[in-house]
Amino acid sequence: MSAPTGNPYARIDDLLSNVRNFKIIESTLREGEQFANSHYSTETKIKIATMLDQFGVDYLELTNPCSSPQSRADLETICKLGLKAKILTHTRCTIGDAKIACDAGVDGVDVVIGTSQFLREHSLGGKDMVAITKQALEVIEYIKSRGCEVRFSTEDSFRSDLVDLLSIYKAVSQAGVDRVGIADTVGCASPRQVYDLVRTLRGCVSCDIEVHFHDDTGCAVANAFSALEAGATHVDTSVLGIGERNGITPLGALMARMMPSSRDYVLSKYNLKMIKSIEDFVAEEVEINTPFNNPITGFCAFTHKAGIHAKAILNSPSTYEILKPEDFGLTRYVHFTSRLTGWNVIKSRISQLGLIMTDDQVKEVTAKIKAMADIRPLAIDDADSIIRSFHLELNNGEGQKGQSEQNGQNAQNGQVEA
Amino acid sequence: MSAPTGNPYARIDDLLSNVRNFKIIESTLREGEQFANSHYSTETKIKIATMLDQFGVDYLELTNPCSSPQSRADLETICKLGLKAKILTHTRCTIGDAKIACDAGVDGVDVVIGTSQFLREHSLGGKDMVAITKQALEVIEYIKSRGCEVRFSTEDSFRSDLVDLLSIYKAVSQAGVDRVGIADTVGCASPRQVYDLVRTLRGCVSCDIEVHFHDDTGCAVANAFSALEAGATHVDTSVLGIGERNGITPLGALMARMMPSSRDYVLSKYNLKMIKSIEDFVAEEVEINTPFNNPITGFCAFTHKAGIHAKAILNSPSTYEILKPEDFGLTRYVHFTSRLTGWNVIKSRISQLGLIMTDDQVKEVTAKIKAMADIRPLAIDDADSIIRSFHLELNNGEGQKGQSEQNGQNAQNGQVEA
Numbered sequence: 001m002s003a004p005t006g007n008p009y010a011r012i013d014d015l016l017s018n019v020r021n022f023k024i025i026e027s028t029l030r031e032g033e034q035f036a037n038s039h040y041s042t043e044t045k046i047k048i049a050t051m052l053d054q055f056g057v058d059y060l061e062l063t064n065p066c067s068s069p070q071s072r073a074d075l076e077t078i079c080k081l082g083l084k085a086k087i088l089t090h091t092r093c094t095i096g097d098a099k100i101a102c103d104a105g106v107d108g109v110d111v112v113i114g115t116s117q118f119l120r121e122h123s124l125g126g127k128d129m130v131a132i133t134k135q136a137l138e139v140i141e142y143i144k145s146r147g148c149e150v151r152f153s154t155e156d157s158f159r160s161d162l163v164d165l166l167s168i169y170k171a172v173s174q175a176g177v178d179r180v181g182i183a184d185t186v187g188c189a190s191p192r193q194v195y196d197l198v199r200t201l202r203g204c205v206s207c208d209i210e211v212h213f214h215d216d217t218g219c220a221v222a223n224a225f226s227a228l229e230a231g232a233t234h235v236d237t238s239v240l241g242i243g244e245r246n247g248i249t250p251l252g253a254l255m256a257r258m259m260p261s262s263r264d265y266v267l268s269k270y271n272l273k274m275i276k277s278i279e280d281f282v283a284e285e286v287e288i289n290t291p292f293n294n295p296i297t298g299f300c301a302f303t304h305k306a307g308i309h310a311k312a313i314l315n316s317p318s319t320y321e322i323l324k325p326e327d328f329g330l331t332r333y334v335h336f337t338s339r340l341t342g343w344n345v346i347k348s349r350i351s352q353l354g355l356i357m358t359d360d361q362v363k364e365v366t367a368k369i370k371a372m373a374d375i376r377p378l379a380i381d382d383a384d385s386i387i388r389s390f391h392l393e394l395n396n397g398e399g400q401k402g403q404s405e406q407n408g409q410n411a412q413n414g415q416v417e418a
Numbered sequence: 419m420s421a422p423t424g425n426p427y428a429r430i431d432d433l434l435s436n437v438r439n440f441k442i443i444e445s446t447l448r449e450g451e452q453f454a455n456s457h458y459s460t461e462t463k464i465k466i467a468t469m470l471d472q473f474g475v476d477y478l479e480l481t482n483p484c485s486s487p488q489s490r491a492d493l494e495t496i497c498k499l500g501l502k503a504k505i506l507t508h509t510r511c512t513i514g515d516a517k518i519a520c521d522a523g524v525d526g527v528d529v530v531i532g533t534s535q536f537l538r539e540h541s542l543g544g545k546d547m548v549a550i551t552k553q554a555l556e557v558i559e560y561i562k563s564r565g566c567e568v569r570f571s572t573e574d575s576f577r578s579d580l581v582d583l584l585s586i587y588k589a590v591s592q593a594g595v596d597r598v599g600i601a602d603t604v605g606c607a608s609p610r611q612v613y614d615l616v617r618t619l620r621g622c623v624s625c626d627i628e629v630h631f632h633d634d635t636g637c638a639v640a641n642a643f644s645a646l647e648a649g650a651t652h653v654d655t656s657v658l659g660i661g662e663r664n665g666i667t668p669l670g671a672l673m674a675r676m677m678p679s680s681r682d683y684v685l686s687k688y689n690l691k692m693i694k695s696i697e698d699f700v701a702e703e704v705e706i707n708t709p710f711n712n713p714i715t716g717f718c719a720f721t722h723k724a725g726i727h728a729k730a731i732l733n734s735p736s737t738y739e740i741l742k743p744e745d746f747g748l749t750r751y752v753h754f755t756s757r758l759t760g761w762n763v764i765k766s767r768i769s770q771l772g773l774i775m776t777d778d779q780v781k782e783v784t785a786k787i788k789a790m791a792d793i794r795p796l797a798i799d800d801a802d803s804i805i806r807s808f809h810l811e812l813n814n815g816e817g818q819k820g821q822s823e824q825n826g827q828n829a830q831n832g833q834v835e836a
Contacts, residue, residue: 033758034723034724034727034758035718035723036717036718036721036723036753037718038756039756039757039791039794039795063758067757067758067788068757068758068788068789068791068792069789069792070757070792070793071757071792114730118730118734118736118737121733121734156737185738186737186738186739186740187740188678188740190640190643190644190647190675190679191608191609191610191640191643191644192609192610192613192644192647195610215711215713216674216713216719216739216740216741217639217671217674217675217677217678217713217740217741218639218640218668218671218672218674218675218713219639219640219643219675221635221636221637221640222608222609222636222637222639222640222641223640225608225609225637226608226609226610229608229610240711241711242711244722244723244724244727244738245718245719245720245721245722245738246710246711246712246713246716246718246719247711250636250711253635253636254636256634256635256636257608257635257636257637259635260606260635261608288710289707289710291709291710291711291712292664292706292707292709293633293658293659293660293664293665293668293709294664294709295633295634295635295636295664298664299454300453300454300455300663300664301634301663301664302663303454303663304662304663305452305453305454305662306452306662309452309662312532312536315539316536316539318536319536319574319604320603320604320662320663321604321634322604322605322606322634322635323634323635335454338456338457339457339485339486339488339489340451340452340481340485340486370485370486371486371487373457373486374486374487374488374489375488376457377457
């Protein structure tokens with residue numbers, strides 16, 4: 001349990017929490033392959049695996065080798081790369097799948113079986129929990145006998161019977177499984193529900209707990225965080241969250257979530273400056289754009305616009321930023337050309353341009369900029385021109401022009417860097 | 419308190435919960451104007467206000483009329499439209515701003531002041547809480563005297579001193595404020611923290627509670643949900659979440675989150691089939707793409723790919739869907755052309771093409787499709803050609819071709835509609 005620091009009302013972790021001690025199971029090469037646009041070549045898989053390994057993820061999860069001959073060959077190839085990350089594959093809970101997975105040379109096998117009434121009826125042909133448990137124990141024993149790690153997960157855990165769930169998890173934990181997995185396969189779970197289920201499970205099993213959250217209702221990041229607070233140990237992610245439907249907990253967004261809570265731990269383990277290049281590579285590969293609102297790397301994640309915000313940011317970035325752009329190798333921008341701008345921001349811009357004005361003069365030119373921005377979108381050049389011509393009038397052109405233009409060369413990137 | 423229905427382990431609402439009784443304060447015309455790319459014309463503001471009113475939001479919040487002359491004129495114009503939604507504007511906590519707001523004809527004024535140590539130092543020049551409270555009470559009294567609704571919100575509430583927060587909220591509640599607002603201005607809050615603060619506040623004030631969450635750490639939707647569980651009454655949203663930095667709780671994603679928990683309430687109040695057209699309009703206006711992973715309207719939100727998922731979806735959509743695409747006027751797709759496909763999905767496609775095969779034959783042609791998809795991305799046409807030529811071989815071309823092609827005309831949209 002750690003004492004709160006800095007912020008007197010920060011949450012105090014309870015003893016269960018793994019917010020400052022979690023592992024990532026990166027599933028861009030498994031869940032991500034179930035994304036509508038994914039069709040990875042072998043070279044792409046190697047590149048993604050290598051980048052994620054350099055980033056520092058603990059595990060890489062790959063597609064079931066039974067899916068296709070190339071899937072099997074690629075799994076074998078990646079197992080032989082000698083990466084630091086452990087290599088997992090994700091299979092149905094059958095001896096057949098497990099054997100092929102172990103033969104491929106993986107470090108561990110993630111087996112999964114549906115336990116909700118929905119899936120038992122429509123996917124498993126009406127199997128009961130006794131049969132499912134028996135099957136799970138056989139497969140787990142087999143994988144252990146092959147010397148591999150084994151994780152047992154239910155599918156659609158949040159719509160499964162709680163007693164069924166706890167019974168099967170307890171049984172597999174006693175059988176020596178390395179991890180049990182909870183999966184919100186349909187994306188229906190909410191954070192307090194997650195906290196309650198994980199906390200309850202934490203009291204029933206002695207092994208690690210992995211969590212997997214789909215994002216259909218926009219809670220995949222928050223649910224992962226709540227699960228860690230309740231004692232989960234491993235979180236499944238994919239780059240940009242790609243996966244079935246609208247995907248799962250995104251790796252980058254999870255990092256954004258963890259940084260305010262466990263900055264030292266995150267910085268010690270993960271190479272955050274790689275996030276943008278990894279996301280860019282995967283986005284290009286599966287032909288999507290990084291969402292405009294993506295945490296950290298969305299194009300405006302560190303852009304400040306309203307006058308009241310910009311003023312405070314110029315005084316001290318932590319007023320309106322919980323994440324530091326420099327931690328991710330990125331920079332901050334303060335917009336100064338909109339109708340929402342304020343005179344403090346314009347004052348900063350005037351200073352960047354190397355010009356000198358009184359506060360009253362700054363307020364006067366701010367009014368001119370706001371008036372123009374009220375009519376049409378203003379480019380930086382437009383705003384700078386208004387500032388410069390106002391300044392020229394003030395000084396009747398007394399030889400300050402040369403100086404201001406020279407300094408202006410350092411501020412041509414379109415926005416005030418604060 | 420409502421009994422759980424359908425799912426025996428669904429969360430039971432406690433007495434505080436407003437999950438089935440919440441209101442939306444739609445801030446695309448205020449928070450959304452602080453988005454980096456926003457520059458709304460008057461016509462655009464009218465169109466957005468009208469669409470959101472038809473959608474059924476309870477309140478529309480507009481930019482402070484003191485921001486610029488056009489902001490003031492546009493606010494007056496929208497107040498005169500005669501919309502069902504109440505019109506609010508969002509101002510600094512000063513008599514000057516409040517007067518101009520009331521003069522513009524609004525139904526209510528949302529005042530805000532920074533209470534965190536950060537903001538008091540860097541934005542308010544070191545004001546203490548006594549001075550802030552005094553100022554707040556004066557402004558509230560003034561707005562009430564003008565016959566307008568008034569909300570008092572702190573800024574950066576989650577980094578403010580809890581005693582300070584509760585003291586000022588209690589004071590303004592006793593002064594007759596209509597709503598108090600909690601704002602996670604920097605996007606640092608996590609769901610359990612939100613639950614705790616709102617629940618505590620619920621015991622200290624008798625008025626409504628509004629919540630405003632930024633999405634810097636990916637929790638804006640989940641935090642809104644947790645706040646409603648704890649007794650908040652009003653949630654701030656914007657279309658696609660546009661706002662400062664990477665924005666706030668998106669209107670569409672919030673609907674996705676609320677539907678599984680409060681389907682009847684949501685359907686009775688909000689016109690969900692408008693979500694896509696509203697998002698499309700705003701996205702075009704501010705020159706962004708709808709994120710690929712946007713709940714509901716992301717291009718693959720209802721696309722299923724892995725064989726095991728697709729099989730179950732074909733049996734019963736609720737196996738892998740917590741949201742029904744038809745509720746939003748959208749449709750479901752099942753991918754069948756990837757290496758992850760399964761024979762159950764191909765069987766469904768064969769039937770859609772009007773062809774007849776035994777299960778063994780279906781499995782044989784599935785292997786052919788998977789083999790081809792292992793080599794390169796397969797279009798639907800490619801997969802259909804493999805199926806058709808396999809079928810032709812089976813039947814030695816015995817006159818089934820005509821029939822199959824005719825049926826095939828109904829299935830040319832690239833994916834199996836299930």
